[in-house]
Amino acid sequence: MLCFVALAVFLFLSIFSAKYRPLAKRALECAARKVTLRPCDTGLDEEIKAASISGIMKISPRAAEFTNKHFEAFSLAFSILFFLSLIFMVQGFYYFVIYGNCNGPEGGFCIYSGLQNEALLVAPTSLAGISAGNASANITLIEFGCYTCPYTKAAESGVREIISKYGDKVHYVYKAFPLPSHPYSHEAALAALCANQEGKYWEYRALLFENQAYVKENGAAALYSLARNLNLTGFEACYTGNSFEPEIKAATDECTASRIYGTPTFFVNGKPYVGQNAMNRTMAEVERLVG
Amino acid sequence: MDSKKIRQDFPVLLSSNAIYFDSACTSLKPRAVIEAEARYYNELSACAGRSAHTLAKKTGECFEAAREKVAKFVGAKPEEVAFTKNTTEALNLVVRSLNYASRRKIVTTPLEHHSLLLPIMEQERRGIAKMEMLGVSADGSIEESALQAIDKSTALVAVHHTTNTTGMHAPLEKIMKAAHDAGALVLVDGAQGVPHSRVDFRKLGADFLAFSGHKMCGPTGIGCLVGRKEAFEKLDTFIVGGETVETVSLQGVKWKEAPKRFEAGIQNYSGALGLSAACDYLGKIGMQNVEEHEKRMAEKLISTIQSVPGATIYGNADAKKRCALVSFNLKGVSAHQVALMCDNLSKIALRSGVFCAEPAANQLGFGKGAARASIYIYNTEEEIKVFGEALQKIAKLG
Numbered sequence: 001m002l003c004f005v006a007l008a009v010f011l012f013l014s015i016f017s018a019k020y021r022p023l024a025k026r027a028l029e030c031a032a033r034k035v036t037l038r039p040c041d042t043g044l045d046e047e048i049k050a051a052s053i054s055g056i057m058k059i060s061p062r063a064a065e066f067t068n069k070h071f072e073a074f075s076l077a078f079s080i081l082f083f084l085s086l087i088f089m090v091q092g093f094y095y096f097v098i099y100g101n102c103n104g105p106e107g108g109f110c111i112y113s114g115l116q117n118e119a120l121l122v123a124p125t126s127l128a129g130i131s132a133g134n135a136s137a138n139i140t141l142i143e144f145g146c147y148t149c150p151y152t153k154a155a156e157s158g159v160r161e162i163i164s165k166y167g168d169k170v171h172y173v174y175k176a177f178p179l180p181s182h183p184y185s186h187e188a189a190l191a192a193l194c195a196n197q198e199g200k201y202w203e204y205r206a207l208l209f210e211n212q213a214y215v216k217e218n219g220a221a222a223l224y225s226l227a228r229n230l231n232l233t234g235f236e237a238c239y240t241g242n243s244f245e246p247e248i249k250a251a252t253d254e255c256t257a258s259r260i261y262g263t264p265t266f267f268v269n270g271k272p273y274v275g276q277n278a279m280n281r282t283m284a285e286v287e288r289l290v291g
Numbered sequence: 292m293d294s295k296k297i298r299q300d301f302p303v304l305l306s307s308n309a310i311y312f313d314s315a316c317t318s319l320k321p322r323a324v325i326e327a328e329a330r331y332y333n334e335l336s337a338c339a340g341r342s343a344h345t346l347a348k349k350t351g352e353c354f355e356a357a358r359e360k361v362a363k364f365v366g367a368k369p370e371e372v373a374f375t376k377n378t379t380e381a382l383n384l385v386v387r388s389l390n391y392a393s394r395r396k397i398v399t400t401p402l403e404h405h406s407l408l409l410p411i412m413e414q415e416r417r418g419i420a421k422m423e424m425l426g427v428s429a430d431g432s433i434e435e436s437a438l439q440a441i442d443k444s445t446a447l448v449a450v451h452h453t454t455n456t457t458g459m460h461a462p463l464e465k466i467m468k469a470a471h472d473a474g475a476l477v478l479v480d481g482a483q484g485v486p487h488s489r490v491d492f493r494k495l496g497a498d499f500l501a502f503s504g505h506k507m508c509g510p511t512g513i514g515c516l517v518g519r520k521e522a523f524e525k526l527d528t529f530i531v532g533g534e535t536v537e538t539v540s541l542q543g544v545k546w547k548e549a550p551k552r553f554e555a556g557i558q559n560y561s562g563a564l565g566l567s568a569a570c571d572y573l574g575k576i577g578m579q580n581v582e583e584h585e586k587r588m589a590e591k592l593i594s595t596i597q598s599v600p601g602a603t604i605y606g607n608a609d610a611k612k613r614c615a616l617v618s619f620n621l622k623g624v625s626a627h628q629v630a631l632m633c634d635n636l637s638k639i640a641l642r643s644g645v646f647c648a649e650p651a652a653n654q655l656g657f658g659k660g661a662a663r664a665s666i667y668i669y670n671t672e673e674e675i676k677v678f679g680e681a682l683q684k685i686a687k688l689g
Contacts, residue, residue, distance in 0.1 A: 043627060050631030053688065057636060061684055068688040 001075035002048045003030035003040055005082045104181065122258045123270035129251065130174040130192075130201060132163050137171040139269060139289050141282070144177045144255055146263040147188035148216050151278075153209045155264045158279040162286055169290050176248060177255040177263055184219045189248050191223040194238035200230045292580040294671045300572075301669055310639040310674045315455050315483060315616050315646075315665030317505045320565075327568030328510050331561035338557050340534055354560050357567035358550075364570035365481075365500065365517055366491030373516045373523075373550030374563055378482040379406035381501035381516035384553060385478045386410035386449065388526040391420040394446035394475070400425045400433055400461070402454045402651045407480050411449060420446065431457045431606035431655055438469040445475040452484025452500075456651045457606025458589070458616030458665070460484070467496045476522055482506055486667070487585055487614040489578040498522035504562060508668075509569035513562030516553065523549030530555045573668075581668055588666045588675065589615040595679040596664075599686045605655045615666035618646070618657065621682065623689025626660040629682075633662075637681045639674075 010024035023044070030040035049071055057064035067074060092102035124142055133141075143159060145152040163172055176192065178185035188208055195204030207226045208215060215222040220239075227235040238244070258265075265274040266282040269289065273282045298304050300321040304311065311319055331353070337344070339351035355369070362369045375381040386397070387410055397411050397420050414420040423445075426437035431454070441448055448470040450461050463479065470477045476498040484490055485500075486507035492500055499522060504513040518526075528535070528546065532555035537545040546552050573581065589610040596602050601622030606613065621629055630643035642663045645652035652658050664678065 046625065046627045047631055050628050050635055053628075054632050054635030057632075057684060061687065064684075065687055 001034075001072065001079040003027050003034060003045050005079050006044060006048060007031045008082070008086065098180070118272050118274055120259055121265065121267075121272040121274065123267050123272065124175070124254050124258050126254060127171075127173050128175070128247075128254075130176075130196060132172040132174075132202075133167045133170045135171050137169050139166070139170045139286060140173070140267075141170050141286060142173045142175065142267040144175050144258070144260050144263055144265040146177050146179045146182050146185045147192060147205070147208045148182040148185040148212060149179060149263045150212065151262070152264045153212050155279040156209050158283055162283065166286060166290050170286060175251045175254060177251065177260060177265075178248065179263060183216045184223075186248065187220055187223060188215055189251075190242065190244055191227065191235070191239055193244035193247060194235050195227065195230065195232055197238055197243075198230075198232050198234055200232060203230055204232070292576060292584050292668070294584065294669055297576070298669045298671075304669060308638060310637060310670075310677060312664040312666060312670065312674075312678065313640045313642050314486075314506070314667035314670075315458075315663065316642050317511065318486060318508050318667050319669060320510065321508055321569075321572050323572050324508055324510060324565045324568045328561045328565035331564050335560065339560065350560055354558065354563055357563040360567040360570050361515055361563075362517070364574060365485060365502075365515075366493050366495075367500075367517045370548075370550060371492070371517050371519065371523075373518065373553040374558055375501075375514045375516050375553070376512060376559070377505070377514035378480060378501045378503040379514075381499075381514050382407045382449070382478065382480060383410045384516055384529045385499050385501070385518075385526065386414060386447070388529045389447055389476070390525065390527060391446050394444055395421045396423055396442075396445045397421070397447045397449060398423050398425060398441050398445050398470075398475070399449045400451070401427055401654045402431065402433070402456065403449070403451055403648065404455055404480060404482065404651075405647045405649070406482075407449055407451070407478075408648075408650065425450075427654055431459050432612075433461055433466075435462060435465055438465060441466075441469045441473050441475060443473055445470065445473050447476050447478055449478040450480070452479050452481045452490065453487065453614050453616075454606075454648070454651065455483050455616070455646050456618055456648050456655060456663075458483070458613035458618075459606050460612065460614075463495065463497070471496070476525065483614065483616070486573075488582045492517050504566035504569060507566075507569055508572055510562045510565035513559045513566045515566075516550075518549065520549070523552075526553075529553055532556045534558075576668060584668060585615040585666065586610060588670060588672070589613055589617075591672055591675050592617050592664060592666060592678075595675050596682065598679065599682045601686050601689050602682070605657055605661060615670075616663065617665075618655075618661040618663045620657060620661050621686050621689055624685055626657070626662045628688075629662040629685055632685050633678070633681050636684065637677050639678055639681060 007024065007027035010020045010027050013020040014024045026042040026044045030042045030044050033040050053064050053068050056067050095104040096102045141162065162170060176189035178189045192201060192204055192208060195201050204226065207229060211222065211226060262274050264278060265272060266278060268282055268285045271285065301319045302322055303319050335346055335350045335353060337346035337350045339347060339354045341347065358372050359369045362372045375384065399411055399422065401424050411422050415422045423440050425440055426434040428434050448466060450466055452463065453460050467477055478499040479497040481490055481500045481502040485502040498519050500517040502515055505511040535547055535552050535555045537547055592615055593604060593608055593610050596604055596617055596619050599621065603620045605618045620626055626643040630641040633639035633641050644660045646663060
């Protein structure tokens with residue numbers, strides 16, 4: 001069974017080094033024979049077995065005897081695990097490309113995040129978006145956030161603290177980046193802009209984060225319910241009319257141009273902060289600039 | 292003979308630290324041989340017997356000196372030694388060049404290497420000769436009663452000196468008598484014999500003796516066909532070309548006498564010089580000492596393998612009847628696994644398979660392969676001990 005694993009491994013290594021190509025060829029021949037229910041005649045399976053058992057024997061002869069006795073079963077189990085891992089890896093990469101997170105719409109820890117680099121982010125040039133604080137301040141804090149993202153929600157108290165403590169010295173701009181990986185993110189962004197139209201943006205934003213799980217589960221019904229709490233009379237017309245679709249698209253285009261790969265992403269005077277401790281680092285930078 | 296001291300002459304052993312038990316496949320090369328071969332390229336690098344310049348003459352002298360040295364090593368005259376590529380070519384030369392018009396039979400044994408068996412089978416397939424096998428007993432010995440197969444219709448008896456599957460020796464004296472009584476020629480495959488024992492072509496009484504340089508500390512690509520003058524005369528041309536002829540016109544060719552008639556084209560001069568150095572090297576050690584060392588090692592090797600549970604040794608286990616070459620299997624572990632694991636565990640180089648002698652392997656009962664340990668002058672008893680310890684561990688897997 002191990003020739004299938006060997007085939008996958010050696011094929012991959014063959015991309016980088018020609019010395020693995022004969023091994024890949026032997027593995028392919030071996031795998032072809034196994035598929036057609038014939039014994040492998042390239043000797044590769046025996047070489048793998050000998051190398052494995054010898055390695056184990058150097059550590060524990062008893063373990064080597066046991067492994068040798070059940071080698072086919074171990075090979076089968078290892079092969080299944082290998083190919084399952086391979087499937088999950090490919091699926092994860094697919095999710096990463098589509099959703100920006102290898103866990104798909106659910107989010108969470110993603111090993112591919114290492115491929116992303118804060119230093120590659122490009123600071124936005126436009127200050128369009130929801131604004132707060134002192135528009136003529138020397139310190140500009142731009143946030144790319146998503147209303148249904150748990151990490152944006154977690155950073156919200158920090159954002160509020162900056163606005164309340166340093167509102168006179170900081171110009172805060174929020175740009176909605178409705179991540180496809182988060183349910184109803186687009187709808188929530190639209191709803192927030194509709195609330196803004198009626199001068200209730202910050203109240204509605206607070207409700208969105210407070211009721212994030214409810215929104216993610218119920219979508220439009222939840223958004224309407226939150227709007228009713230604030231007596232937003234023109235909400236339904238605004239929401240159903242998709243009045244702010246151009247603004248949402250413009251913000252999304254800005255995100256793409258800035259190479260945003262996760263929310264929230266902060267820019268303090270153009271310096272990016274995203275990922276681990278993003279809020280704390282943003283706060284520290286703001287405090288440093290405020291003096 | 293001090294094997295530990297001899298080991299110092301072999302650069303591969305010093306650099307690899309391997310336990311080399313695959314000398315039946317090819318032996319390691321001592322520094323003297325490597326230097327002799329390099330000498331040709333460093334100091335000569337010309338062709339012999341053609342040009343008249345100093346380097347060409349010197350090359351010719353060295354080449355003929357090498358022939359003399361090799362001839363002396365096997366107790367033959369220089370004009371009885373033809374250089375070939377290896378044993379395989381030498382065996383093919385005899386089997387394919389002999390005239391089978393009046394006597395059609397080639398008698399051989401199922402224990403032979405493919406290098407001897409296949410040319411004979413080819414002659415039979417082409418309807419040129421008829422192959423007949425001598426019987427072999429269960430312990431791998433040639434049945435002497437079967438020698439009656441050698442009769443007046445026999446052109447050639449082709450047989451090993453020592454098999455590469457069991458290390459056992461053929462009863463050459465009796466074969467020689469039966470063949471010569473019947474007026475047949477005898478071709479001895481000395482590939483495993485010449486490197487490991489005193490072989491004197493005169494005393495042997497054979498008509499032809501073939502062997503390779505690379506199994507006796509010499510370089511690869513050089514071998515010899517030793518033949519009596521009258522026997523050589525019975526052979527037709529084999530590979531022809533430059534240096535095989537006296538004169539050529541479009542009406543006919545006057546061929547050179549043997550051995551030159553069989554040395555077509557530019558020869559392997561560096562190989563001949565290397566082989567000559569190998570003969571010197573073994574000569575200094577003394578082939579009697581080599582033989583005694585191998586008998587001691589064969590006993591030790593056989594008893595070591597026999598002490599491993601589940602071990603089967605092929606052929607007669609009497610060390611007196613073989614050289615230090617043992618083919619064996621361990622119960623429940625494939626031969627390839629044994630060889631690979633010996634390498635992985637203790638850097639022991641073994642051979643596994645059917646050793647280019649598939650009919651012999653089937654005859655002896657290891658048609659699916661065996662592991663083979665073959666010992667030479669540079670191997671020590673300590674190495675056999677390490678080998679035994681590795682086998683004990685591997686045997687537990689079975």
